[in-house]
Amino acid sequence: MRKKLKKVAAIALSCLMAAGVMTGCGSSKAGIGTKTNDGNKVLFQYDGEKVTLKEGWLYAKLIAAQYESTYSSTYGKDFWKMDMGRDNKGKEQTFESYTKQQIISQLKQQIVLNKKADAYGCKLSAADKKKCTESALSYYQSSNGRTVMNECGLLREDVEEFYKEILLASKVKDKIKSQANATVTEDEARKSTVYRVVFPTTMTKDGMVQLMNKKEEASVKRKAQKALKEIQSGKKTIKKIAKEQGYTNTDESYAAGESEEGKSFEKEMKKLKDGDLCSKVLKCDNGYVIAKLVAYTDKKETASNKKVLKEEKESKYFQKVYEKWTKKLDKKWSYEKNVDQKLWKQVKLNDADDSSEATTELKKQTKNETTEKQKTN
Template identity: 25%
Template sequence: MKKMVKRTAVVTLAGVMSVGMLSGCGSKTLDGTKTVATVDGTDIPLGVVSLYAREQQQQTTTMYLNYMGSADNIWDQTAGDDSDETYGDQAVTSSLESVEKMYILKEKAADYNVELTDDDEAAIADAASQFMAANSEETIKELAVTEDQVKTLLELQTIQKKIYDPVVAEGKITVSDDEANQTTFTYVSISTSGDDITDEEKKTKKEQAQEILDKMKEDPTADMSEIAKGVDDSYSAVQGNFTTKESEDEDEDSGSEAYPDEVLKVLRGLKDGEVADNIIETDTGYYVVRLDKINDEDATASKRESLQNSKENTYFTDTTAKWLDEADVKAVKKVLKTLKITDKHTFMAPTPTPVPETPTPEVTEEATPTPETEEVTETPAAEDTDVTETPAAEEEAAETTETPEATK
């Protein structure tokens, strides 16, 4: 566990951050030594918040480039019709709040027997030194951060990582069988949605669904995908799962909400390996279904783990939010306003230069070990909480990093 924490601390800031500004645009030089907030009498220097905020900005920009192909219009969009606040403004405010919580966690560390070991301190010092050496003077100036402040942020993030498990343990969080048990099924869905679809096309699709159903009834164990493709090459079967016990609260039955009520009603009346007698017709299409396992152990184990993680993240987030509310926190707004996140002022991780392919030599008895690289993507489990508050996006658990909707 200590080794994992050490790696997390090292990789968080060990990379190079490059600063970029559009032509004709600049930013005022920040004074990272100024106090941007106090938490129970402890000063938070602007440099620490600046570095954390730029990490979030860099990660979000990289994500947009990878998935959207562009990151030109993220931060300058207004967050609401009744406000002039931008997503960049929200990111700054949220970054400060995240750092404030980390300072509170540092206060609470002794209560949970959490401390930084000599190995932790050495790894953090090494990472901070590497970070300062790897980045240009221009970038360090834009970040307004000192090496000591880099170490401070790494220490805070490492404590946050270490304190997560003992805090969550206090919650005695469990997942009941009723919450976890999953039923799996296989189905073919033939869509009839769309304003331009004709009655004749719907009729054809229904006939195709019936053909698939008839063949599945002949052999319920058959490969439903092969049967479906035999009817129309564009069709295929997929496997789904839902919570076995029907919840009285529809909002809690998250394993079932992805499927139409008409489909679930039929499935709940089937036995293992049984194909539904009839096509299931919904507002959006036709379904052919087979119930595979009422109690699927693998799907249940996966669901239990997902629910456990989600509940733990929520508990940790709620607990730290409560501590923040109870703490004596004072923000220095005029200092915070000097930190800006805009589309005209970006921080990026440089794209690695491709290495030309070379012939692979024959392996000898003493092959040179390959350095580990996977840990570059590790980040503290709880560090993802309370980042930029932005429009709703998909969420795995707790408060993960949400990002503004891209404008095309």
């Protein structure tokens, strides 16, 4: 699950660099907000460019909002606290700490790509600039946008400039990826679609998944064979059998080596013609299976997969080019040492945990400032 989640998160971070993210304080002093007075302080420096806390704050909140809408329904409200294993330094990380590290990486990338814009003939058109202006206004006028801007003292001009940097970086990245000339063959992209019903040979006991004994497994096999005969005789359809087994969806589309039922299942399906029902019950990874091949080459699924694989190849090409540029820079750069962790700690991706610690820190700052003023007077 970690690997899948990290892959999805990486895609989402990459997508945020596109102009599509630009949708939906003003009077507060720049850099001073309701949750921090450190908005103008330098969060980190990379390739000679400084990134302030308020810039990191804005990007983090844009990411957080996107992830909330994407993951909360699947992984629950506490998905930010999910265990993501250990980082490159062997330190345990939650999904929140993992994401915050990736955000810094994206901000670094944005700096590098903006510097490469002239070399790749990329610039913002008048229409692009207008879009950034309108998007910044839209964000400023939205309830969530105003909240974020007030938190760290962002001005509308800050948001507009940040959107311009995101858009220009995305143009450079797209230009580099286009130079990969990536191609994907039909065999690479092929996805097959089947109907299948699984008769499980596992059971849950005391919260633990256990394999059935030989007698229980034999009973399951007989049940599957009986169901297959009912389909073959025309008494029932495979979908009706699936419904009786508690299935809500019998479809599965998979590329080579990706079927939930395993490679042996894929091998048997490959022997069939489109529309054929497998003449025997198959013993697969999840139990005994009845299956029907809908399409060995599902045109719609294959076309979609071809786009995904092409994007993956282009992204690998881009990453290779980017790493070549930054190899020397990153040799002496460290997330732990070069990012002001005290400042970065103020940014909470999980809004539920956002209030107490940040508010306490702000009160301390305000108290110190008041004391200093009193001494001056």
